[in-house]
Amino acid sequence: MNAAADKRWLYAVALLATYLQSVNLPLPNAALRLIQGSLSMTDDQAGWIFTAYLAASAITLPIAQWLAARFGLKRVYQLALLAFAIGLWLGTLASTPLEFIAARILQGLASGVLAPLSMAIALETLPAERRPAFAPKWTALVLFGIVSGPSIGGVICEYFDWRPMFYLSLPLLAYIFMVVTLLLGEKKADQRPPYDFFGFATFTLGMIGLQMCLDRGERLDWFDSAEIWIETLACVLGLYLFVVHRMTSKAHFISKALLRDRNFMLSTVMFFALGFVLLSTMALTSPMLDEILGYPPDTTGALTIPRGVGLVGAFLLMGRAPAWVDTRAFIAVGIALVVYANWLMLGYSPLMDWTPVAVTGFIQGVGLGILMPALSKAAFSTINPTLRPEASGLFNLMRVYGSTLGVAVVQLFFFNNTQAMHSALVSQLTPYRVALPTSLPALEGLNHLVTHQAAFVAVMGQFKILMLAMLVVSPLVLFLRKPAAAN
Missing domain, CATH: 1.20.1250.20 (MFS general substrate transporter like domains)
Known part of the structure; x- marks a missing residue:
């Protein structure tokens, strides 16, 4: 196979990898009810399906280029593909919410590496005059993955189950891995590239502490929980050290x-x-x-x-x-x-x-x-x-x-x-206002109706x-x- 054909194959699989890492972020969106039911997942845990993936990708995204320069683009990219595939496979095997969230974290960590390195590989296959026009196309592909994920997941779930959503990506990842192994040459920096790990670590600690506090606060009753105190202190300490380091250091991963x-x-x-x-x-x-x-x-x-x-x-x-x-x-x-x-x-x-x-x-x-x-x-x-x-x-x-x-x-x-609106609606259900049912099934039905009304009003508040x-x-x-x- 000649060099031009090799570049075309690498360009195609780089775009495919870009699409797969973006489409798998919202893929479970239309199937939350099925996932929650099969894993006994509470409503607040359902939000972790997205935040775990996003927060994990935010950890590895800033250091992806450094990893490629330090350990080799091909090696790091192959490991990211392998980790992403393992994360998808573990997600299909999950039987508890914690196992599923852990699988999503692994997917996110790999996604944060795949996205920028896929772009780097695609750019290397293009002539210099075409590279400036590539960034908008790459962004459009990422957006297409994000917006098409729920529709793909919804169709698969309607006719099969939620687990086949993740199986769909595995053969495509195997194909990408094979092409990269055969056609991509290794490339890394001659000298160990510098990186401000302290600034990156403190910024990440602050943001992840904030993320965990927001995700876990409601379930653990906020500051009545020692865990929330720890996460809050981690957020404050991380951001404080980041600001001090940013103001006092000459070299920083965010340029002045x-x-x-x-x-x-x-x-x-x-x-x-x-x-x-x-x-x-x-x-x-x-x-x-x-x-x-x-x-x-x-x-x-x-x-x-x-x-x-x-x-x-x-x-x-x-x-x-x-x-x-x-x-x-x-x-x-x-x-x-x-x-x-x-x-x-x-x-x-x-x-x-x-x-x-x-x-x-x-x-x-x-x-x-x-x-x-x-x-x-x-x-x-x-x-x-x-x-x-x-x-x-x-x-x-x-x-x-x-x-x-x-x-x-x-x-x-x-x-x-939702809880506040549910309490407000229930407070109006008195024998002096409405004829309340007396049987247990009828009361359960009434509570179900009130809960749905409260949830709908709460959704409107979030759009605001x-x-x-x-x-x-x-x-x-x-x-x-x-x-x-x-x-």
Whole structure:
């Protein structure tokens, strides 16, 4: 096989690996009810299915390039493929929530390595003149994986079971591993590359402590639990050491030049808010359709398609946007569409059909599809070209942390608000107001109805949080400098 053909094969499997690591993040979304039932998983544990994957990928994402330079790109990539496959296989064998979450953590750790290294491999196969145009295509593929995952998982679950969702990726990973083994040459740095492990470790400790506190606080009754105290102290200590190290050290894994760039920092904050909305909406909508409104998994998954079409379609069309249009206008329009879509979601009703979900999902998808490339352009237009690799890593890391913290926050408020609304509704069920049933089955049915009503009201409250998250960052558009023309 000649060199050109080898590059084509490597390019194809790199894109396939990119798609697989992104599609497996939301794959269980439309099948939460089945997964919870088979594993005896509580509602609060269901949120860990997403946060475990995201938080784990955020740990390995910043060090993926260093690992490749230190130990060899091919070796690290092969180990990541193997770890990802083992994580998927262990997920199918899980019989308890803890086993399943552990499998998702392993998948996330491998995903954080696969994503940037797949991009690096694909770029190596392209001629230099085609590389600048590759990043938008790669991002579109990642987005396509995220938005198509629930529909694929829903169809498989409806006709088979939830475990075959993960089996589907295993032969594809074996194929990628074989092609990489045969065609990819080893490549690593001649000297051990430097890396600020202390800064990275303290930042990670702070963020993971915060994540664990949010995920576990409700179940353990917050500060009545020693575990929550430990996780809170870990968060505070980690972030404190990170800030001190950042202010006193000369070398840091986040360059001071990046922090001084106004466009980059403001765009990164807005990108964090975008991540907060991107997956949190999906984490709320699918359970609402599946568990509260009783839609089957395939329908639940299918109703994510309009959002995906709007997101990926708008993202690709933004690549053809006229260069003379001010990027700040696109950012403002994107934020406005996302806010409007979340405002429409506040009008959801238990009596509605699928149409409002499809329409609002499409509008929000278009807003997010406009916002992502516009923020990227604003962020990188004023960055020194030598800092772009570092800036790109931090920029995408903030989106990942925005997603994982967003899912944790909406899950937290969802359960709190459901309990509060349930208590409020039950307080109105007195013999003086309504004729209460006396049989146990009838009382159970009434409690089931009240619980569903409380849960639906709580979901509406979380859509309001997502709307407010975008509203809070919207004034930052006014402080952006007009991006320079692309180099």
